[in-house]
Amino acid sequence: MLLGKVVGRVWATVKxxxxxxxxxxxxxxxxxxxxxxxxxxxxxxxxxxxxxxxVYYCRGREASYAFLPEDVPSDSTIVGIVDELDVxxxxxx
Amino acid sequence: MLIARVVGELVSTEKHPSHKSLKVxxxxxxNLDGTDSGDALVAVDSVQAGIGDQVLVATDGYAxxxxxxxxxxxxxxxxxxxxxxxxxxx
Numbered sequence: 220m221l222l223g224k225v226v227g228r229v230w231a232t233v234k235x236x237x238x239x240x241x242x243x244x245x246x247x248x249x250x251x252x253x254x255x256x257x258x259x260x261x262x263x264x265x266x267x268x269x270x271x272x273x274v275y276y277c278r279g280r281e282a283s284y285a286f287l288p289e290d291v292p293s294d295s296t297i298v299g300i301v302d303e304l305d306v307x308x309x310x311x312x
Numbered sequence: 313m314l315i316a317r318v319v320g321e322l323v324s325t326e327k328h329p330s331h332k333s334l335k336v337x338x339x340x341x342x343n344l345d346g347t348d349s350g351d352a353l354v355a356v357d358s359v360q361a362g363i364g365d366q367v368l369v370a371t372d373g374y375a376x377x378x379x380x381x382x383x384x385x386x387x388x389x390x391x392x393x394x395x396x397x398x399x400x401x402x
Contacts, residue, residue, distance in 0.1 A: 220336075220353065220354035220355070220387070220388060220389055221351070221353060221354055222322075222338070222352070222354055248351070250351060250352060251319060251320050251338045251340075251352045256351050257351065265328050265386070266326045266327060266328070267326060268326075275322065275324070275336070275354040277386040277387065277388050278388055279373055279388050280373055281373035281376070281377065281384075281385070281386050281387060281388040282386060282388075283386075284373075284377075284384045284385055284386045285328050285386035287384060296386055298327060298328040298331060298386045298387075299322075299324035299326065299327030299328065299331060299336070300324055300325070300326040300327065301322055301323070301324050302323045302324055302325055303322070303323035304320060304321075304322055304323075304338070305320055305321045305322075305323075305363075306319055306320035306338060307319065307320065307363050307364070308319045308340070
């Protein structure tokens with residue numbers, strides 16, 4: 220999974236019937252320090268995330284497993300809204 | 313699999329039901345010389361790893377969700393080992 224922030228939403232009237240009822244959100248990938256990294260992408264959502272929220276999303280075939288037993292053709296799905304992020308880099312081990 | 317360092321922990325209440333009761337970590341993939349390699353990832357934990365640990369990370373979905381004992385679930389990355397030592401010959 221990767222961290223990201225919801226920065227927008229997509230509406231599509233004509234779409235695969237299995238995408239019916241799915242919210243499609245635009246997500247900006249972030250580093251753990253919350254800096255933007257990489258290109259924005261469109262994610263399905265199983266959490267009810269809204270604009271500006273910090274989320275983490277799953278990619279690939281597993282992204283569609285969020286909606287089992289339905290087969291939803293999503294390759295990126297938001298699977299969690301982040302409440303707290305504790306980042307400690309430079310900790311020796 | 314990748315070598316990575318655990319650099320953070322993530323708390324989430326609104327999440328997919330399969331993630332309930334799982335620890336979710338932020339891991340930074342590493343090169344063999346210990347420098348950062350690419351962007352940090354969010355991984356579920358199957359081995360009780362903690363911040364600062366050098367870990368083995370599976371980046372295939374099947375490996376990831378099965379490592380935490382789940383049927384097909386929206387989990388594509390998991391921490392599957394805590395690394396004690398890496399030997400490089402040559």
